[in-house]
Amino acid sequence: MLEKNTCFGCEFQSSATKFLKKEELENLEKCSVGIHFKKNDIIFKENIFSSNVIYLKKGIIKLHKKTSSKEKIIKIVKSPNYLGIPATFNEKYHYYSATSLSDTMVCFIQKEKFKDFIYSNSDFAYKIIKSLCENEIILLEQCFNKSKKNVRGRIAETLLFFYNEIFHQKKFIIPLTRDEFGKYIDTSRESVSRILTEFNKDRIINLTAKNVEILNEKLLEMISENG
Amino acid sequence: MLEKNTCFGCEFQSSATKFLKKEELENLEKCSVGIHFKKNDIIFKENIFSSNVIYLKKGIIKLHKKTSSKEKIIKIVKSPNYLGIPATFNEKYHYYSATSLSDTMVCFIQKEKFKDFIYSNSDFAYKIIKSLCENEIILLEQCFNKSKKNVRGRIAETLLFFYNEIFHQKKFIIPLTRDEFGKYIDTSRESVSRILTEFNKDRIINLTAKNVEILNEKLLEMISENG
DNA sequence: TAAAAAATATGATATTTATCACAAAATTTT
């Protein structure tokens, strides 16, 4: 669903666009379009040439990628955040696909105009740099943690990630199927099932289908640390 | 070994500093210092507050990180490249350590001055953005590949990485011990030994201690693709 | 250069996790 985009006074402004002047914001408005997506809608697909900067204004999405029948969920991203800036600025095809995990609002911004702002407004440029830096640190942490933990530890870590970074509540609905959960933490759906059931039996979580309540945060943290 | 740093006319200039004007380069020279490191010297350590932008002018280094007795090599980086920009710009402690794998030359640049260039020179800023984007894509590829390959595939991939990205020759010396190799690709030193020996027996490579010659590139690529 | 320390190779065994098989439950479609 396409909708009129108002950048000036937009309540979901990014930390970078907050530095744009009124005139620049009016320009941004002219060169961008906002789109609503429903849960499970594809926002963009891998291997498509990236000609827009994509701003996730509201919602949660997954970045995922396929190769020869195998699929992997690379990252789960919550608004507000830019998506695919690396591909866009390297004049490259998108490295991954993005699919919404909730209802989302997304702005598509013409690359060239966005680049103009980097040249015309150095506060804006610096904020973009900081945002790229933050993403890199998050990605590094993710790589490091994943490689040093067993499956139990990775599942515990992911439950804590949903609690601390995404929902900020101990009671939430896992926004992934067991199969997707497995593709996110590099394991099989069966292993996810088994270990979630085990956590439920041990009263570390209360689990009914996709509904989770974290009952023993401390223990979950210990499992996340030590596998 | 500390040495006089000449930025103007430096033969190892980064793609970003090439955009600096003569005056700015003289400024850069005043706020930066060049240091030689020998093989296995520590360039910086994790958990140290980062107050410099670090430019790897010449050489190869490893980025690595320790947690509770477990160590991981996160990335192998070849010059020219900036190191630790994310930590520096987020006013954070270094997430990882950097250790030289060859003789290296490194410039330490005062963070504040570097930031000034981002504000005063938008070509410079844009090049920094592009460099951060490239690093993110490399990191994503690395995460994705590692998660989808078995140990054999990861070892093949790493040998090809040394050939294609680092040494550009089919004959090279592995700049890691078997133990480090394992810490790079998330496996045990024994598995590395075994599989390298197997590759040698199968005449895919010619192996003597750390000396490798790639004999069958095509097959190595197939193993890298399909495990 | 000899002694000590570190790195490597390799067989045997243990552990972790994946895969297969199938039943049950939940969700979507008609």
Next chain:
DNA sequence: AAAATTTTGTGATAAATATCATATTTTTTA
């Protein structure tokens, strides 16, 4: 609401990889 499809749970088994043990080789240090 019934039928079809997708998702989930769980036991049995297989495969991949780690760990342990020990000998050998290489490198570093005295």
